[in-house]
Amino acid sequence: MHWAHRVARHYPDGQLHVELDGFAGRPAAATHAALARLLRFLGVPPADLPADPADRIALYRSLTYPLRLLVVLDDARTPRRWPRCCRPGRTV
Secondary structure (H helix, E strand, C coil): CHHHHHHHHHCCCCEEEEECCCCCCCCCCCHHHHHHHHHHHCCCCHHHCCCCHHHHHHHHHHHHCCCCCEEEEECCCCHHHCCCCCCCCCCC
């Protein structure tokens, strides 16, 4: 989180933060639930959230593609859950 605060100025379109509960002593947030949170942060009404995980990923990508966003997936147990959401060459 300290790093995110230091580099936030390099992401002029904003920052998103999702707590994944990977080490919080409770079940980790499911990928589709975390994507739903991200989409709601981006202004998608709950009624318009796609039910299909692949459709959620596609919508997330289409909404974020033109943006320079800092997305913090806090407390992730493993990064392997997220590569389908990230665009190659545009992530840290």
